[in-house]
Amino acid sequence: MLSVENLVVSVRRGPEIVRDVSFEIAPGEILGLVGESGSGKSMTSLALMGLLSPGIDITGGAVRLDGTDITHLQPHQRVARNCGKVAMIFQEPMTSLNPVLRIREQLEEAINVHDPRAGPERARELLDMVRIPDAGHQLNAYPHELSGGMRQRVMIAIALACRPQVLIADEPTTALDVTVQRQVLGLIRELCDSLHMGVLFITHDLGVVAQLADRVAVMYAGKLCERADVGPLFRAPLHPYTNGLLACLPDPESGNAAFETIPGAAPRPGAIPEGCPFSPRCNRAQETCRSGPVPEAHGPERQVAVCHFPVRQEAPA
Amino acid sequence: MSRYVIRRTGAAIMTLIAASIVIFAFIHLIPGDPVYVMLGDGATPEQVAALRDRLGLDEPLVMQYLIWAGNALRGDLGVSIFFETPVTQVIAEGAETSILLASVTMVWIILIGVPVGILAAIRQGTLIDQGLSGLAMLAASLPTFWVGLYLILIFAAGLGWFPSSGYPSIFEEGGLVNLRYLVLPSLALAAPNAALILRLTRASMLDVAREDYIRTARAKGIRPTRVVLRHILRNALLAVVSAFGFTFAALISEAVVTETVFALPGIGRTVVQSILRRDYPVIQGVILITVCLYLVINLIVDLSYRYLDPRVELE
Numbered sequence: 001m002l003s004v005e006n007l008v009v010s011v012r013r014g015p016e017i018v019r020d021v022s023f024e025i026a027p028g029e030i031l032g033l034v035g036e037s038g039s040g041k042s043m044t045s046l047a048l049m050g051l052l053s054p055g056i057d058i059t060g061g062a063v064r065l066d067g068t069d070i071t072h073l074q075p076h077q078r079v080a081r082n083c084g085k086v087a088m089i090f091q092e093p094m095t096s097l098n099p100v101l102r103i104r105e106q107l108e109e110a111i112n113v114h115d116p117r118a119g120p121e122r123a124r125e126l127l128d129m130v131r132i133p134d135a136g137h138q139l140n141a142y143p144h145e146l147s148g149g150m151r152q153r154v155m156i157a158i159a160l161a162c163r164p165q166v167l168i169a170d171e172p173t174t175a176l177d178v179t180v181q182r183q184v185l186g187l188i189r190e191l192c193d194s195l196h197m198g199v200l201f202i203t204h205d206l207g208v209v210a211q212l213a214d215r216v217a218v219m220y221a222g223k224l225c226e227r228a229d230v231g232p233l234f235r236a237p238l239h240p241y242t243n244g245l246l247a248c249l250p251d252p253e254s255g256n257a258a259f260e261t262i263p264g265a266a267p268r269p270g271a272i273p274e275g276c277p278f279s280p281r282c283n284r285a286q287e288t289c290r291s292g293p294v295p296e297a298h299g300p301e302r303q304v305a306v307c308h309f310p311v312r313q314e315a316p317a
Numbered sequence: 318m319s320r321y322v323i324r325r326t327g328a329a330i331m332t333l334i335a336a337s338i339v340i341f342a343f344i345h346l347i348p349g350d351p352v353y354v355m356l357g358d359g360a361t362p363e364q365v366a367a368l369r370d371r372l373g374l375d376e377p378l379v380m381q382y383l384i385w386a387g388n389a390l391r392g393d394l395g396v397s398i399f400f401e402t403p404v405t406q407v408i409a410e411g412a413e414t415s416i417l418l419a420s421v422t423m424v425w426i427i428l429i430g431v432p433v434g435i436l437a438a439i440r441q442g443t444l445i446d447q448g449l450s451g452l453a454m455l456a457a458s459l460p461t462f463w464v465g466l467y468l469i470l471i472f473a474a475g476l477g478w479f480p481s482s483g484y485p486s487i488f489e490e491g492g493l494v495n496l497r498y499l500v501l502p503s504l505a506l507a508a509p510n511a512a513l514i515l516r517l518t519r520a521s522m523l524d525v526a527r528e529d530y531i532r533t534a535r536a537k538g539i540r541p542t543r544v545v546l547r548h549i550l551r552n553a554l555l556a557v558v559s560a561f562g563f564t565f566a567a568l569i570s571e572a573v574v575t576e577t578v579f580a581l582p583g584i585g586r587t588v589v590q591s592i593l594r595r596d597y598p599v600i601q602g603v604i605l606i607t608v609c610l611y612l613v614i615n616l617i618v619d620l621s622y623r624y625l626d627p628r629v630e631l632e
Contacts, residue, residue, distance in 0.1 A: 075538035076539060076541065085538070088536050090533065092529055096529045096532075096533045098533070100628075109547075113539055142628070144628050159536075162537065
């Protein structure tokens, strides 16, 4: 169980870019983290990995994995302390593998760190797990000899070599063709179930979340504005921002060609409005929204939104 | 694989042919009659006729080139007008000094430039980095002769650790100990070049460190030193290795000033003297050999790339 408690990430001598974010991921569960670019999704994931760039730090809160505090530990320190592992795959499979090393070398490097006693067949086993055909041959390939989808599978294999409790997937399919995207999403779901591994799936694509995730957290301006199971969130969003995002999805049946949009633009870190950060763009906002703390509004099941005036829809007849 | 080798070698040979035509034409670029220019005004008609005959100036131009190039291929670069000995012999006398000087200098450049560049990159933005980068800037901008003179002043005249000038061959009395004559000149020559390699190594390391695959390497949980050495350095050196090639070749021709300051009997000094003596065959010979050296070294660098960067084969 990965639990993130009131996580704050800030630029040294600069603004906070992740503000008071809390969530949990249980084994075998996929949490979709949704938000526009710049909302702090990737920073959250790098903070969980211990891979924040120099000059950006976790300045508050804690990250725990099965009860162990791993907040400020970098990956190699986590290995040294033998605590639980978080592994990560990235958006660009084309540039995420070292161009001058063979797949075997890159895979075995990870195996040696986490599974020093594993034999040479472990690398092959991992490639089989991610459904790479002709694994024995592909082990000797260089990254440039593989397609984008194959490279992303290799990335997943490297991540699995760490035997992670939690896999973070940061927009792993954004750079892939739609058909390949399908296969990779299917693979992630399958591995999550069979290895009983938690997955934090980061995306800006609500369609992907609806297909893949068990639960969803919506991020806006560095904060979570709504958390819910997938069903309730898509059926009845509480937060006006979530509502707006869903309204932006084209509905092929309505025949309405015009796309809905949310007016205005997401605020930049350092220029975030007081009170509810969404209030300047929100059509339900009132005076109380523009200052002071915002209360949580609860919906059915585990649905929570941070909003003064949540959207309450009529129960479907 | 072999196609790449053949293509690279072919390109080098084509370049050599083009360069040899330019070098051959050089003797005909002399205004007026080259024979009079070479021999001076006091030449007797017999001397003029003899030289004209020796240079083959009465043949058609194409034949002249073919004869000259054919001789050059057999190792005959003609005869020095001043020494009246074969040009190859004149050049060979300076070659030992020049090649050893360039080699020792190259060792300094690699030993100082690369590790210090790595250090500056690892400590990016700290006082260490700023200090080293400042020193590199200074080393790159000070003229070689000035650095050479100060080295002589401090380490030869002052402390007496190294000889100040000259170079007896290592095949003569003293043997390898004679290399101490090359310590100060090689340091003077290395300073600006090591500074450039340092800056290149640092910049290249910082570029690679920002790559996505370095983040992947860190995410695996391998130790930071291993990330630097195996992932960052390995890729950063791709850019640096090609700089080694042309730096080495440039050292042979750049060494003129250093050879003068330290009174070294190298090729650079031979060239300068030959220019003053209007000894055209020697000048031609040196240029031709320098061109060959550039081509061979660049060919070696290109071919070694195949081992350093697996992507090269495809291109």
